[in-house]
Structures are given as structure tokens and as C-alpha cells.
Amino acid sequence: xxxxxxxxxxxxxxxxTAGCLRFTGEQQSTDTPxxxxxxxxxxxxxxxxxxxxxxxxxxxxxxxxxxxxxxLRVNDGILYSVGNYIQAxxxxxxxxxxxxxxxxxxxxxxxxITRSGIYVGGSTRVQALAPKSGEILWTFHTDKINKEHSxxxxxxxxxxxxxAGLCAAAGEDESVFFSLNATEGTKEFHTRIEDYVDSIxxxxxxxYLGIDTQSMGYNPEKKALFSTQIQFGIDVGGxxxxxxxxxLLRDRSVKVHDLAKKTNVFKKExxxxxxxxxxxxxxSIISAxxxxxxxxxxxxxxxxxxIRTTSTxxxxxxxxxSFVLSADTSGNLYCIDxxxxxxxxxxxxxxxxxxxxxxxxxxxxFLTDSSGQVKGYTIMSG
Numbered sequence: 080x081x082x083x084x085x086x087x088x089x090x091x092x093x094x095x096t097a098g099c100l101r102f103t104g105e106q107q108s109t110d111t112p113x114x115x116x117x118x119x120x121x122x123x124x125x126x127x128x129x130x131x132x133x134x135x136x137x138x139x140x141x142x143x144x145x146x147x148x149x150x151l152r153v154n155d156g157i158l159y160s161v162g163n164y165i166q167a168x169x170x171x172x173x174x175x176x177x178x179x180x181x182x183x184x185x186x187x188x189x190x191x192i193t194r195s196g197i198y199v200g201g202s203t204r205v206q207a208l209a210p211k212s213g214e215i216l217w218t219f220h221t222d223k224i225n226k227e228h229s230x231x232x233x234x235x236x237x238x239x240x241x242x243a244g245l246c247a248a249a250g251e252d253e254s255v256f257f258s259l260n261a262t263e264g265t266k267e268f269h270t271r272i273e274d275y276v277d278s279i280x281x282x283x284x285x286x287y288l289g290i291d292t293q294s295m296g297y298n299p300e301k302k303a304l305f306s307t308q309i310q311f312g313i314d315v316g317g318x319x320x321x322x323x324x325x326x327l328l329r330d331r332s333v334k335v336h337d338l339a340k341k342t343n344v345f346k347k348e349x350x351x352x353x354x355x356x357x358x359x360x361x362x363s364i365i366s367a368x369x370x371x372x373x374x375x376x377x378x379x380x381x382x383x384x385x386i387r388t389t390s391t392x393x394x395x396x397x398x399x400x401s402f403v404l405s406a407d408t409s410g411n412l413y414c415i416d417x418x419x420x421x422x423x424x425x426x427x428x429x430x431x432x433x434x435x436x437x438x439x440x441x442x443x444x445f446l447t448d449s450s451g452q453v454k455g456y457t458i459m460s461g
Contacts, residue, residue: 131401131402131416131421131423131460131461132423132460132461133402133414133423133424133458133459133460133461134458134459134460134461135444135456135457135458136456136457136459137454137455137456138173138443138454138455138456138457147162147163148160148161148162148166148453149161149162149186149187149188150162150187150190151438151445151453152190152192152438153170153438153440154192154193154194154210155194155210156169156170156171157169157170157176157210158170158438158440158445159190159192159197160453161187161190161197161199162186162187163180163181163183163186163187164178164179164180164181165178165179165181165197165199165208165213166178167210167213170440170441170443173455176213177212177213178213179208179213179214179215181199181201181206181208181215182204182206182218183199183200183201183202183204183206184201184202184203184204185201185202185230186201187199187200187201188200188201188202188230188231188232189231189232189233189234189243190234191234191235191236191241192210192236193236193237193238193261194210194238195210195238195261196208196209196210196216196236196241196261197209197210198234198236198241198261199234200230200231200232200234200243201230201231202229202230202231203220203221203222203224203229203231203245204218204219204220204221204231205218205219205231205234205241205243205259205264206218206219207241207261207264216264217263217264218264219257219259219264219266221245221255221257221266221269223245223255223269223271224245224246224247224253224254224255229245229246229247230245230246231243231244231245231246232244232245232246232276232277233246233276233277233278233279233288233289234279235278235279235280235281235286236261236281237261237281237284238261239260239261239284239299240258240259240260240261240267240286240299241257241258241259241260241261241264242256242257242258242259242279242281242286242297243256243257243259243279244256244257244272244276244279244288245257246275246276247275252273252274252275253271253272253273253274253275254271254272254274254275254276255269255270255271255272256268256269256270256272256276256288256297256304257269258286258297258299258302267299267302268297268299268302270304272288272290272293272295274290274291274292274293275290275291276288276289276290277289277290277291277316277317277318278317278318278319278356280319280320280321280326281321282321282324282326282338283338284299284300285297285298285299286299287307287315287319287321287326288315289315289316289317289318289319289328290315290316291316291317291330292316293316294306294307294308294313294314294315294316295307295315296310296315311336311338311341312341312342312343313326313336313338313341313342313343314334314343315328315336316328316330317329317330317353318330318353318354318355318356319356320356320357320358320359321338322359324337324338324339324340325337325338325344325359326338327356327357327358327359327364327366328356328357329349329353329355329356329357329366329368330352330353331348331349331351331352331353332346332347332348332349333345333346333347333349333357333364333366333373333375333380334346334347335364335377335380344377344378344380345375345378345379345380346380347375347380347382349366349368349370349373350368350369350370351368351369351370351371351391352368352369353366353367353368353369353392354368354391354392354393355367355392355393355394355395355396357396358396358397358398358403359377360398360403360417361401361417361418362376362377362378363375363376363377363383363417363418364376364377364380365396365398365403365417366396367388367392367396367405368391368392369391369392370387370388371385371386371387371388371392372385372386372388372392372396372403372405372413372415373385373386374417374420383420384419384420385420386413386415386420386422388407388411388413389407389409389411390407390408390409390411391407391408392405392406392407392408393407393408394406394407397438397439398417398439399439399444399458399460400460401416401417401418401460402414402415402416402417402423402460403415403417404439404444409427410427411425411426411427412424412425412426412427413425439458442457442458442459443455443456443457443458444456444457444458
């Protein structure tokens, strides 16, 4: 279960050395690990003329953030470093605003942040904290799945409710879905589900559950589950992300649904399974899984390019300007130009330490290695 739980966190595994790192893209031509395969035609001359680069310059200002975080999240200009302690850091000044120890009976397995609360899921507990002060507002505890390796692996919140999926160990395919009052932490609804809840997303007051074998949503006003296939004509499942009115899904295919129009935009089969949700950037849907990183046109679903990676992608896909960043389980860092599919960077960055998290805020890249220290890098593109 611990291994599967790491997949779902969307961590970025990278390490680096101090100083300045500069990476310049080179056009690739064959479908081997670490190389770019284009669906369109791009000549070597065009690639050379349009070659881009990324420069990372380390900042020592973030050395005081040292709480061994499982997650990095940014909301309203504040970086939240989430571990057994939660630290709130002002992104501009790099000052720690507050630090609070949480009591989750395990390391954090999930986190959701809104303007009214920070919600963190552990093994059998969910805790809520005030974003401005770090005060613990409430703790919810359950024994609905009383097993050694259970955990709140899926968590999503809006201003009114917290939706949580308590999952048994991998292979047991058993979960309990909860709807909690966001202000008080009281239980409003729960039900047992004979499957594993990979993810939960919210849109327009409804919760959508990422379950491999079922297309399921939850209506909090009716306090009832519903079939998204019957009600909306759409299949949900796997790992999901909502951008505007678009729901982006990835399991063994890439799927896009328009929730406002209640229509399926496209579904495209992609080799291998995915543990992280797709990302929408520059009108392209970027997804990743066991075989590499893929780009599909956001309207038609036609494949634009794909990058074969050395091993499985289990980190977040992070957009930055016209690029996306991600990493595979071997510690290779990839930077790709979204429009051309040009591989700007393919480099192993582990350096002996496993990097746990990644986030990009403005022009700053945040990395956390296995020592628990958060490092910041100024990004420059050329």
C-alpha cells in the first residue's frame, strides 16, 4: 500500500547540485528512451533554429524550510510544505509564517487546500487547519476500515465540504467514501465502495470519484451517489483533474469531458497505465504513465508527440511557460517544449538523494530531497 500511495502523491523525484545548471534542447529522431517522437514533421534545421534552453540557479533562501514534506502546495502566494509538520512560507520573502505539528497517526497521504482550510489525510484521520494561522480547527477519525495499511488516499474540498476516500491496502479493492462538513468536520454521509478510489475532484458542488471499474459521482444536496454515465453520459475513473469546465482523465486511455455541455470531447488509447492526472497547457493535453509522456490536441485528441522515458512517470506534470517538467522513477528529469515536442532536458539528477516533491511558482522551482530540505531555483528560459 505504501508503494501505491507514493504513486498517487504525484511526487517529483529529482536532486541537483548547487550552482547554475543550463540545459539546451536537441532534436531527437528515434523512438528510444529519452527521445522525442513527433506525429507531425519537424526538420533538424527547424529544430536547431528554434532550440530553447532552461537555466536553473540555486537560491539559498529556502534552506530554513526543513520539515521533510510529503507535498508542496501553493495557494494565494503562500507555499505550504506538508509533512508531519506543516509550514506556511511566504513565496516572495521566503519567510516562514507559521509551523504546526499535525497528528495523523501516519505520514500525510493526501492534502487539499482552499481559502478557508487546509485539509490533510493520514491513516484513519483527517485534520483541518486555518490557512492564516495554522491553528488545528478539527480532527475527524474513523475505524470504518480497521486495517494496518488503510489510508485517506483521496481528498478534495470546497468551501462547504471535504470529500475523502479511505482506502484499504493495495490489492484488497475496498474503500469508504466520506462527505464531511468543512467547518465542523462532522460526517454528513459515508458509504462503502468495493473498489479503490484513486482520486476525487469537485466541480459545481458535485464530487467525482476516480474509480477504475465504475463511473460514479456524489451529490451532497441529495446525499446520494449517482452514475455519471446515466446522468451525464460520461465515464469517469482513474486519476482526474478539472480545468475550467473540462474534466481530464487518465487510466489506460486519455479522456476529456466537457462538464458544462455534458459531452465527451475525446477518448484516445495510450500504452500503459497512469498514476497522475493529465495537465492542460497551451491547448494541449499532456499525460504520462508507464511508457512515457504524451501530448494530444485539446480539441480533436490527435496525438502531437510523445517522449519515451527510461522508466515510469509517477511525478506531477508541471507546466512552466511553454514547457512541461516531469521525472521518472529512475530520477531522470525531463523538460519538453509543448508546441514542438522538443526535448529540452533529459538528465539524471538524483545525485544519491531521492527528491520527493516539486512545484513551480512564478519563476521559482521548488525541489525537496530525501533529507527533507526544500531548495529553490530561479528559472530562466532562452
